[in-house]
Amino acid sequence: MRASASGVVVNTFDAIEASELAKIQTELSQPAFAVGPLHKLSPAAAAEHNFLHAPDRSCLAWLDAHPPRSVLYVSLGSVACVDRAVFDEMARGLAGSGVPFLWVIRPGSVRGAAEDAPPLPAGLDMNRGKVVPWAPQRDILAHPAIGGFWTHCGWNSTLESVYEGVPMLTQPCFADQTVNARYVTHQWGVGLELGEVFDRERVAEAVRKLMVGEEGAVMRARARRLKIQANQSAAATLAIDNLVKYIYSL
Template sequence: MAEQDPQHRRRVVVLFSLPFQGHLNPMLKLASLLAARGLGVTVLHTDFNAPDPARHPVGLAFAPIHETLPGEATSPDSHILTKLLVLNAACDAPFRNTLASLLRDHHRDDDGGDVACAVVDGQCFAAMRAAGELGVPVLALRTDSAASFRNMLAIPRLRDAGYIPIKGKQLGTDMSLRHLQMFVPAEEKLDLPVPGHDPLRVRDLIRVDGCDDDEHCSFVTSVADTIRSAVSGIVINTFDAVEASELAKLQNELSLPAFAVGPLHLLKFQTPPVEQSLHEPDRGCLPWLDGHAPRSVLYVSLGSLACVDRVVFDEMAWGLAGSGVPFLWVVRPGLVITGAGDDDEAPPPLPEGFEEETRGRGRVVKWAPQREVLAHAAIGAFWTHCGWNSTLESVCEGVPMLVQPCFADQMVTARYVTHEWGVGMEVGEVIERGRVAEAVVKVMVGEDGALMRERARHLKMEASAATSSAMDGLVRYILSL
């Protein structure tokens, strides 16, 4: 760890994250690590899902931007792209005003130190632009993988090349055969390989089902253009052992330094940051796990944002019941899409008869202390949506995965888990109880599951060997700005 000297204390880093659990936690961990290395740290944040300063290290300063969010930003029935677009629009002026005020305060206060840079969530293109226009160097924190980020940057090019269908496009009579290939029905192209993005197929490309393709491409273009025009470097919560090749390609494509500072949750903290959780974890599941044999329990969680419809939820439930495998299942509020304005604070009801069928071998909780669950000896596999934080936590505990990606970068990550790193298998393209039960048994007690577990064990060793050298390099870079 770098020594804390007076010169370091005079440089201040401002951080700003999307107000979602999977984005806030990596940003707050990064904030704590930068503070521990002697930098002044100020966390700007939304009022929505605001972090509690009392739960974080004393060295961090917190400042709200006081945004006004329309309902689409917080509604569980809004898809993720709508949330991202609305949040960018709503936070633009409040972030800009708060940062400008902070800059004036530091300029007036000789002892306050100067603002070295802003570290902004890599999806917040409006905030990145605002910081750049105010003359503050910007680092983008990507909370997805390097592979997913590369795929996102390539979406406009892949769309132009016909790998992403353009819905509703009117075909003119003067279009060439080459251009007509762009409009081949998506189903006929799903298993085509994506050039330059092995092992991805068309079906693995980043997408948000139910959203307008033009809107999706416009958002991605806004992020990509801002990264290329306003950003001085990329910070990614990943490590070389899993993504060295993707990181090298990313740096080459962007001509920007990329700092692989992860796995952030494994790095040493002077005062460990408290996990930001939107739900109170049920810690009673830990003693329940104590009563089970090693590697005998399947942990099931689709994270804090992913949603499924009622039919899929019921098939998941009856697949678990039919597998005969002990399970711990996180069923949180908002997990099932209803569109009916149901009580967002209540988890969806389980299928009738499910609890009786699984009594004695299954436990359903509203939320779980995930890192402790994955580290528990009783856990044999993790049924996951492949959010990047969840994937990293599973890799770092040597737990194989059963993958059910729901949207966006989860598609890319799921393909890498199954076909690049070999530490997981798919639940199935169609969630059907018989196939679910078969997949659960295969990953928990089958020969394939044993091979995945061995590969996962090796990745765990690689993750544990990751050092803080990238973080030290990041600090040096910040001090040079």
């Protein structure tokens, strides 16, 4: 592949991965084109028929009733699964945090559970929360009521959150997600790790720290700065123009 490749196209932008792009070019001796965030450069990709499941759009009206930056959005993506014990601690931690939350519980997302959405723990106070089987994630992250994103750190979700200036709670599950989470927390400083010790008290503490704590406020300010850079990248066509010119020159 290296011998036959004429270049590399990457869904990213210079402000978050300039050194990585430089390393790719050096190692391959080929140009690397950072054309992201692609979800903003290709509006057709956001068409509703491309969703994995039919999204419950009623959650947007639910968000309308909440103050700015007050709701935590929780979604572990389209593939990742958790054990039942982890799921129960997530639920009890969210309910105990005192923070409003919108939680996507995908059918089949809990190991060993039926294909339907797993039942929440008995006696759980859900007055502050809303649960949906699937959601229009990009619209949710762009909603002014969203103040944080509890995510598995898949690259698409990470870029979508960065683009909207939303700080993150990271719970990586496999593959590139652990590295992505490390960038979110240690490289860019726009997120918190939930950590390997996972219980309801730690969950509630992490949620409050991100949503209402001073540390979360600092991360939110950093996330806003990244948002400006991501929006500037999406608004400019230079990367795509350079890629087109390069393709024509081959």
